[in-house]
Amino acid sequence: MEETKSDHDAVQQHLLVDMDELGETKQKLRISELTLILDTGVPILSDVSVDIPNGLIVGIIGPSGSGKSTVLRAMNRLWEPPKGTVFLDNQDIRDLDVLSLRRKVGMLFQVPVLFEGTVADNIRYGPQLRGKKLSDSEVTKLLNLADLDSSFATKNGNELSVGQAQRVALARTLANDPEVLLLDEPTSALDPISTQAIEDTILKLKKTCKLTTVVVSHSVRQIQRMVDIVYLLVDGKIVEVLRPDRLSEANHPMARRFLELS
Numbered sequence: 001m002e003e004t005k006s007d008h009d010a011v012q013q014h015l016l017v018d019m020d021e022l023g024e025t026k027q028k029l030r031i032s033e034l035t036l037i038l039d040t041g042v043p044i045l046s047d048v049s050v051d052i053p054n055g056l057i058v059g060i061i062g063p064s065g066s067g068k069s070t071v072l073r074a075m076n077r078l079w080e081p082p083k084g085t086v087f088l089d090n091q092d093i094r095d096l097d098v099l100s101l102r103r104k105v106g107m108l109f110q111v112p113v114l115f116e117g118t119v120a121d122n123i124r125y126g127p128q129l130r131g132k133k134l135s136d137s138e139v140t141k142l143l144n145l146a147d148l149d150s151s152f153a154t155k156n157g158n159e160l161s162v163g164q165a166q167r168v169a170l171a172r173t174l175a176n177d178p179e180v181l182l183l184d185e186p187t188s189a190l191d192p193i194s195t196q197a198i199e200d201t202i203l204k205l206k207k208t209c210k211l212t213t214v215v216v217s218h219s220v221r222q223i224q225r226m227v228d229i230v231y232l233l234v235d236g237k238i239v240e241v242l243r244p245d246r247l248s249e250a251n252h253p254m255a256r257r258f259l260e261l262s
């Protein structure tokens, strides 16, 4: 059945989240009625609206294939959303230079891919594109932020575990001084220790830098540990918006099933 504007409003009104209660009302990023229908006529996203308040961590969860990554990729134009659907600080991201958008809205993927060269080369890469050379102490600071010590700077990517490589990828993203961080199942390939290091870093960045973060995760536990607001996506539609401590109050049958099985 097609979702209408009033269905969307109903979802929003049903919110168990009071944005004022969360203390931040300014929207850093906003997705408004985003729809993707493939040429074959298959709908992938239907009228998806997501508010991402400044300085908070927003989670997007839902069954496999529900469209979570597509929503995330729209936020830094890895998938080009239609005009008038995604806004950063109230500016349509389609009107922004794509490279500067991706610097402001950094992304971390499920599996880290490091460039050839040392860890320090990787971390220096982004700033270098803008003509800035990070000093050794700046590289160390970024490594420390991602819970790695300075000895990693001279290592090569192929000497690292996946967990360490993911932390380097995080440090590399942070080197661009992003305003928003997009995390696409950032710890699903990692052991519990590396998972905790990534989660702790994100929580620290929220506290110290008020970094706005959007995380797609299959782990309900991770969502409960990290996020302020949870959007539940089912079959390309936002069906619930909840606080992480109130996930059990989800009404949508598919959302309930997903949460029970997770």
Ligand SMILES: Nc1ncnc2c1ncn2[C@@H]1O[C@H](COP(=O)(O)OP(=O)(O)OP(=O)(O)O)[C@@H](O)[C@H]1O
Binding pocket: 038, 044, 062, 063, 064, 065, 066, 067, 068, 069, 070, 071
């Ligand atoms: N440009 C595209 N062309 C064809 N199919 C697409 C395109 N973009 C997304 N899809 C399809 O849309 C659906 C949603 O994909 P997406 O990766 O966003 O879901 P997901 O919720 O992140 O899934 P998972 O949890 O398994 O990673 C999938 O069936 C995918 O194959």
